[in-house]
Amino acid sequence: AQSVTQLDSHVSVSEGTPVLLRCNYSSSYSPSLFWYVQHPNKGLQLLLKYTSAATLVKGINGFEAEFKKSETSFHLTKPSAHMSDAAEYFCVVSLGNNAGNMLTFGGGTRLMVKP
Amino acid sequence: DTGVSQDPRHKITKRGQNVTFRCDPISEHNRLYWYRQTLGQGPEFLTYFQNEAQLEKSRLLSDRFSAERPKGSFSTLEIQRTEQGDSAMYLCASSNPGLPTGELFFGEGSRLTVL
Numbered sequence: 001a002q003s004v005t006q007l008d009s010h011v012s013v014s015e016g017t018p019v020l021l022r023c024n025y026s027s028s029y030s031p032s033l034f035w036y037v038q039h040p041n042k043g044l045q046l047l048l049k050y051t052s053a054a055t056l057v058k059g060i061n062g063f064e065a066e067f068k069k070s071e072t073s074f075h076l077t078k079p080s081a082h083m084s085d086a087a088e089y090f091c092v093v094s095l096g097n098n099a100g101n102m103l104t105f106g107g108g109t110r111l112m113v114k115p
Numbered sequence: 116d117t118g119v120s121q122d123p124r125h126k127i128t129k130r131g132q133n134v135t136f137r138c139d140p141i142s143e144h145n146r147l148y149w150y151r152q153t154l155g156q157g158p159e160f161l162t163y164f165q166n167e168a169q170l171e172k173s174r175l176l177s178d179r180f181s182a183e184r185p186k187g188s189f190s191t192l193e194i195q196r197t198e199q200g201d202s203a204m205y206l207c208a209s210s211n212p213g214l215p216t217g218e219l220f221f222g223e224g225s226r227l228t229v230l
Contacts, residue, residue: 034217044221090157094217103217105157
């Protein structure tokens with residue numbers, strides 16, 4: 001079984017300050033982990049992915065995440081928030097050998113960016 | 116636009132009616148997925164197809180839900196005898212085996228409201 005817990009349902013930051021969105025996972029197998037972003041009235045978009053290569057993963061728009069097996073965490077960070085980063089972010093786990101890419105999503109974290 | 120398209124974008128229906136949603140995947144993608152997203156939650160997997168074969172359907176929520184992909188191109192998701200609890204966003208995504216595991220392309224969704 002696999003599951004994902006996003007520790008904060010809402011995060012509010014000021015523009016130009018760092019962003020930290022927290023995610024813990026549970027998986028019986030070596031997982032693949034992802035962050036997806038959902039802007040209002042837009043489809044979900046892949047932000048970045050970890051698939052057992054480098055533990056520090058860089059994604060689009062300056063986001064990155066670090067896989068920490070000992071902590072079963074995959075937190076998403078960005079050094080400096082921009083207004084356009086305001087969106088819903090989902091941490092996602094997939095079994096590496098999962099036929100069909102069946103993804104398990106966390107509950108989401110809504111990021112608000114204040115001017 | 117050659118992304119995943121879904122139709123209709125919004126559907127309001129009365130309890131007990133049947134509804135059908137259509138998904139057109141990215142043309143070169145042979146895998147197609149349906150997810151459901153309720154308010155404040157992350158998407159949950161329903162079913163997926165590889166070409167015309169439905170390879171996983173155990174997660175469909177009840178026998179009122181069914182999906183087809185008769186020619187391996189577009190897909191339909193039908194909900195019979197709708198209930199108020201079916202109100203949600205229904206998301207379609209596509210991918211192909213050449214893409215990394217977990218990298219799905221999502222449509223903007225079909226929002227269902229059951230009165």
